[in-house]
Amino acid sequence: MSRLDWIILGGALAFVVLYGLWKGRGSRTSEGYLLSNRDARWFTICLSIMATQASAITFLSTPGQAYADGMRFVQFYLGLPLAMVVLSVTVVPIFHRLKVFTAYEYLEGRFDLKTRTLAAFLFLIQRGLAVGLTIYAPALVLSVLLGWNIHLNLVLVGSLVMIYTVTGGTRAVSWAQSTQMVIITCGMLVAGILAVRHLPQGVSFTDALHVAGAQGRLNAITTSFDWSDRYTLWSGLIGGFFLALSYFGTDQSQVQRYLTGSTVAQSRLALLANGLLKVPMQFLILLLGALVFVHYQFTPSPLFFNPAAVERVLAGPEAAAFRSTEADYRAASERRATGARAFLLARGTPAEAPARSALVQAQVESTSLREKGVAMIRRAAPGTNPSDTNYVFLSYVLASLPAGVVGLVLAAVFSASMSSMSAEINALGATTVVDLWRRRFGDQGPRKELWVGRLATFGWGCFAILFAEYASRLGTLVEAVNILGSLFYGTILGIFLVAFYVKRVQGGAAFWAALVAEAAVVACFLFTRISFLWYNAIGCVLVVGIASLLSFIPSRRTA
Amino acid sequence: VLGTWRRIYALVLGCLALWILLFLLFERAFS
Structure with a gap:
């Protein structure tokens, strides 16, 4: 790290925090704090949605994935545009019409309190644990490759996020994410251009693609069907569709982004623009990984890119x-x-x-x-x-790219980490206030709710930092926590689909169907080799099927 | 008008089909 790198990194982070603080000032009610007074335009929401989904590990791990396994990972995102269309047609108008603060609020009106609480509780567990890993994973990579103190890194990133998220709420998060997406785009674009320019003497961009293609690194589409193969066209279109439907339709960290839209049209356009941009964005990041692979075809590469693991051997x-x-x-x-x-x-x-x-x-x-x-x-x-997939890209950047660019790429990594964490603790705070506190203590007025919202966001921020500190002791449990989302998403999506489309199902049937489906998904995880992308579809179909069957059993009151 | 949204949805789904086709052609061109 040169002095120029430090200046670029420090300047970018300071700008994001100060800009977030400035844009987030003036929230005086819970609606202003939690939903930015519902006045956002579609392009701001779209950037916010993309920044929330793209965590630091997306930019560190995805090129490494292309290095090790080719570009098949892009198929993971093929179901996303389909889900954006379905959500635009169905979910967005309903949430806007009911003026809900959280997705789970809708479930009480449609079913009952216990179904709402179950969905909110599942969200708080999975997202509460995942937010710690959002900042832990990149901090671990940076500590290994740059020798930075991991604890200091976690506290620094967590504190910077909390400064503007706790004070400014959703508006601060949203505007900070716009600047973070600009930094991320610049960082990855410059790294990509330099990866092409730094190809060995006499090797053109087309030559590089031929070398990568000859060794199966440009295998973007796999048309064969295999339940245990994680990335195929079919697992992407079907499993990826259900995953995107769950994530964007029922996860408050995303729902809260498009609830800020001033109209149904603004929220819809944001989701659809995300559907248009996401697949090519991931393709380009994977292509960058393929170029890194070509670079190491001509340049000696380490046997293993994680030096800490090598030292242990x-x-x-x-x-x-x-x-x-x-x-x-x-x-x-x-x-x-x-x-x-x-x-x-x-x-x-x-x-x-x-x-x-x-x-x-x-x-x-x-x-x-x-x-x-x-x-x-x-x-x-x-x-x-x-x-070592998380270490490949950053190792390449540190070894091959010039001063200044290293700082810019690191600023992109920090921006991605901060943007995801800010949206997640913002959503956790909102769910805590709206689905737990307000439900327990009633409407206490917008001013008091604003301060409870700030306190809840601060609490979740502290929990994220503490869990990230503890994550280093979890070993492979970290992967289990990562997969936790897929264990719950299908069930939550099933509850919402029943709510939207199966009018005869009432609260009890939905609640018990969700519990049975959740047990079945956990059994799939423990006892089968079915890839996790299918869990969402299985959980969702089971909830809809079981709830529909249960709805035909007459209740004691009507029997 | 409803037709405007239908055109936008068709655009998104058309782009998805186009991406898949381009990815297949891209792989074929360089392997």
């Missing part, structure tokens, strides 16, 4: 074997670079096919050596996840 009994594997990997990397250059020279000639085979063979050799190293890392630290 080197301190153990397999140190000599690991060193030997590293030496073999370096030799294989040189053969791979030679193979890549030979392939580019042979393109368009009869020698292309054998040159391609030789390049693929060199890559297979490198991959098997890498897997051998990963096995040693797994043995050196049993119970930890031996994946």
Whole structure:
């Protein structure tokens, strides 16, 4: 990190916080604090929606995913535009007409208090735990690669977010997110342009794509069907559709973004613009990862990108074997670079096919050596996840990009982390006030509710920092917490779909159907190999089916 | 008018179909 990097990073973060504070001043009622007085325009809401969904790990992990597995991950987002259309047609007009503060508020009017409380409670659990991981995951990567104190990082990021989120509420979050999206876009765009310009001498952008394509890194669409394959066209269109429907339709951290729209049209356009932009945005981030892959075809790469994991092996009994594997990997990397250059020279000639085979063979050799190293890392630290996808992109940035750009990319990472955390604690605070406090103590007036909202947001911010501090002791449980969202989303979505479309179902049937469906989804997680993208569809279909069946059983009062 | 929204929804879904087609062509062009 050069002085210029520090100036850019510090300047960007200070600007975001001060801008959020300035735009968020003047909230005098709970409606102003929680919903920005419902006066937002569609482009502000759209940026806010995108910034909420894109956390720091999105920008750190996605290029690493393309490096390791190609561009298949883009399929995860293919169901999102479909969900945006469905939500625009159905959910947005209902929420606007009823002037709700939270999604769960609607459920009491349609069903009963216990169904509303169940949905709000599931949201508070899953989002309350996830918000800690939102700031923990990037802090861990930065502490390993830059040697920064992880505890200081967590407290700094958490405190900066709380300064403008607690004081200014939703309006501050929304305007800060607009600037954060600009910083994120600039950071990723500059990194992408420089990744192309820093390709080895004589390797053009088209050449780079041919090298990546020859080794299966541009495999954006998989048309085969496989229940256990996480990313296929079908899991993306069907599973991704249900996931996006759940996340954008029933998760308060997103619902609160479009409830701020001044009209139904403004909220709809925001969701639809998000549907248009999200897929190409993810494609470009994955393409950046494919370019990083090509860079390391010609330049020696580390055997494993997480230096902390490597140090653990080197301190153990397999140190000599690991060193030997590293030496073999370096030799294989040189053969791979030679193979890549030979392939580019042979393109368009009869020698292309054998040159391609030789390049693929060199890559297979490198991959098997890498897997051998990963096995040693797994043995050196049993119970930890031996994946380095979160470390690939930032390692590349630190090693290859010039001063100033490193600071800009780090500002993008911090902005993404802060934008997600701010929206999440903002939504957790709103749900606590509207669905728990107001329901328990009644309407205490907009001024008092404003201060309770601030207190609840502050409380959730503190909880996020404390949970993030504790997350380092969770080991692989971190992944379980990450998957927690998928365990609950389908059930919550099912409750809402029943509420919207199955008019004969009443509160009791929806509540018990949700509990049975949730148990079934947890059983799928524990006892089957079904990929988590399908959990949302399974939970949702079960709630709708069981609630519909239960609605035909006459209740005691009517029997 | 209702038709305006229908056109916007068709635009979003048309773009999704276009992205999938372009991704398939992109992969085919460079592999």
